[in-house]
Amino acid sequence: MGDPDLSAPAPAWWQTGVLYQIYPRSFADSDGDGVGDLRGIAQRLDYVAGLGVDAIWLSPIYPSPMADFGYDIADYTDVDPLFGTLDDLDALVADAHARGLRVILDLVPNHSSDDHPWFAEARASRDNPRRDWYIWHDGRGDGRPPNNWESLFGGPAWEWDEATGQFYLHLFSRKQPDLNWRNPGVRTAMYDVMRFWLDRGIDGFRIDVLWLLVKDEAFGDNPPLKPRAEGELEVGRYEMPAFEDLPETREIAREMRAISDEYDDRVLIGEIYLPLERLVAYYGEQLDGIQLPFNFGLVTTPRLAAESIRAIVDAYEAALPEGAWPNWVLGNHDVPRIATRIGPERARLAQMLLLTLRGTPTVYYGDELGMPDVKIPPELVVDPAAAGGRSRDGARTPMQWDAGPNAGFAHEGAQPWLPLAPDFAERNVAAELADPRSPLALFRTLLRVRDEHAPLVLGSYRSLDIEGGGLFAFVREQDGERVLVALNFGRDASVADLGAAGAAGSIVCATGLDREGRVDLARLPLGAGEGLVVRVD
Ligand code: GLC
Numbered sequence: 001m002g003d004p005d006l007s008a009p010a011p012a013w014w015q016t017g018v019l020y021q022i023y024p025r026s027f028a029d030s031d032g033d034g035v036g037d038l039r040g041i042a043q044r045l046d047y048v049a050g051l052g053v054d055a056i057w058l059s060p061i062y063p064s065p066m067a068d069f070g071y072d073i074a075d076y077t078d079v080d081p082l083f084g085t086l087d088d089l090d091a092l093v094a095d096a097h098a099r100g101l102r103v104i105l106d107l108v109p110n111h112s113s114d115d116h117p118w119f120a121e122a123r124a125s126r127d128n129p130r131r132d133w134y135i136w137h138d139g140r141g142d143g144r145p146p147n148n149w150e151s152l153f154g155g156p157a158w159e160w161d162e163a164t165g166q167f168y169l170h171l172f173s174r175k176q177p178d179l180n181w182r183n184p185g186v187r188t189a190m191y192d193v194m195r196f197w198l199d200r201g202i203d204g205f206r207i208d209v210l211w212l213l214v215k216d217e218a219f220g221d222n223p224p225l226k227p228r229a230e231g232e233l234e235v236g237r238y239e240m241p242a243f244e245d246l247p248e249t250r251e252i253a254r255e256m257r258a259i260s261d262e263y264d265d266r267v268l269i270g271e272i273y274l275p276l277e278r279l280v281a282y283y284g285e286q287l288d289g290i291q292l293p294f295n296f297g298l299v300t301t302p303r304l305a306a307e308s309i310r311a312i313v314d315a316y317e318a319a320l321p322e323g324a325w326p327n328w329v330l331g332n333h334d335v336p337r338i339a340t341r342i343g344p345e346r347a348r349l350a351q352m353l354l355l356t357l358r359g360t361p362t363v364y365y366g367d368e369l370g371m372p373d374v375k376i377p378p379e380l381v382v383d384p385a386a387a388g389g390r391s392r393d394g395a396r397t398p399m400q401w402d403a404g405p406n407a408g409f410a411h412e413g414a415q416p417w418l419p420l421a422p423d424f425a426e427r428n429v430a431a432e433l434a435d436p437r438s439p440l441a442l443f444r445t446l447l448r449v450r451d452e453h454a455p456l457v458l459g460s461y462r463s464l465d466i467e468g469g470g471l472f473a474f475v476r477e478q479d480g481e482r483v484l485v486a487l488n489f490g491r492d493a494s495v496a497d498l499g500a501a502g503a504a505g506s507i508v509c510a511t512g513l514d515r516e517g518r519v520d521l522a523r524l525p526l527g528a529g530e531g532l533v534v535r536v537d
Pocket of ligand 1: 071072172
């Protein structure tokens with residue numbers, strides 16, 4: 001049991017809360033242009049708050065030519081007319097706050113749009129004072145780029161600039177020139193951008209491409225790709241030591257944290273695809289880095305099976321520095337949806353996993369409905385990453401609100417920017433709210449169960465050894481209250497001995513509706529694909 005530790009600081013909202021990612025183009029279109037917008041989001045806030053989540057993270061809403069759908073920013077301190085106005089954003093933030101929802105924006109510091117005035121100046125001449133805000137280099141002769149660095153979207157990361165006779169670097173599309181983070185002016189400008197939004201009441205940032213911000217000044221070639229360990233990201237044909245996780249990048253994470261700490265109660269979340277030991281370094285040696293370096297272990301693993309999940313969770317728990325707060329992600333706008341990766345039934349189990357593991361969960365819009373990827377006909381593919389063979393469009397399709405025209409995403413007659421799912425008439429918010437067996441009903445129950453059972457939020461984590469394969473089970477415990485989560489990822493039904501968690505308990509949530517009541521933990525039957533949350537006596 002033990003007395004509560006009165007010296008421990010109260011947990012922050014981003015530790016106890018659940019984050020919900022909205023891809024603004026695809027959530028709700030209020031004006032009929034086929035692209036979602038801020039007013040659309042505002043009109044759907046009751047739904048979001050009703051889910052029981054605590055914060056929304058908006059993918060970029062800034063002025064942009066949309067070469068990478070907003071991740072190419074032409075003005076860091078305004079809103080693109082496609083999404084609305086600054087006033088609309090202020091109104092959305094006020095409406096969200098009134099419902100107890102925080103608002104997190106996407107910060108994209110690695111690159112701007114080539115339409116940004118900074119880049120116009122930089123490319124105007126070699127001696128322009130902004131030249132060095134971007135990364136320019138001479139070629140190797142005969143039109144060959146400076147080195148073998150590749151764009152993460154495929155092809156060389158260098159674009160020739162005829163007017164000034166040098167190449168500029170773009171780790172993504174050529175419409176996204178990389179900013180030079182070794183230039184103090186760039187740092188100051190981006191920190192001012194942060195303050196601009198924090199002053200407006202934004203609750204934090206998800207920082208795009210944080211792990212690639214600083215580039216090696218030697219500009220040497222990257223070595224060829226080594227075989228990947230389980231869970232590591234594989235992009236392109238080369239390792240990326242020349243620009244991946246340079247020591248200066250961690251220093252920038254600390255500087256950003258210092259800015260955000262000028263304000264109360266804000267959070268920084270980082271997009272970082274690195275092996276565990278290097279990922280957790282972004283918490284900072286004194287926990288003075290970012291609060292939540294995104295943990296993509298469940299996203300990048302090629303197999304979501306019981307054994308691999310246990311290995312991922314246990315390794316992550318063991319790697320976390322003292323005092324660092326964990327977090328989990330199942331999907332985002334860059335990867336196939338969970339229902340497509342593991343199928344609709346297993347996606348229910350994965351949802352139970354995400355919402356019961358120790359740490360802050362981030363939910364991708366539509367995953368609560370069990371939305372799978374939509375097959376996009378080749379002529380309708382719009383993602384710039386498709387050039388490298390990996391279109392992300394299928395995971396970005398319009399939210400399915402109801403069985404009406406355009407699934408309630410946009411007015412009748414509007415043309416959504418990406419096709420709707422063929423099954424939207426059955427799989428939508430209205431239908432799922434009415435169906436106690438729906439993924440949405442399970443999702444809402446899980447969030448309620450989190451609220452009602454403190455160990456699921458702040459309790460310790462311990463995985464269980466189980467005879468036979470297929471099952472992943474763990475115990476969450478706090479102040480003598482114990483909750484068991486048992487997930488059968490296997491193909492067969494089984495009767496598990498989970499006596500190590502306790503003798504008996506009561507089911508508080510089940511992926512299938514027909515399970516409730518008391519259970520004997522030494523002989524716990526679990527169907528294939530079945531998951532249970534049990535309050536242990
Ligand atoms: C991040 C974003 C992705 C974008 C890329 C370039 O990985 O999540 O959508 O294309 O950065 O900004």
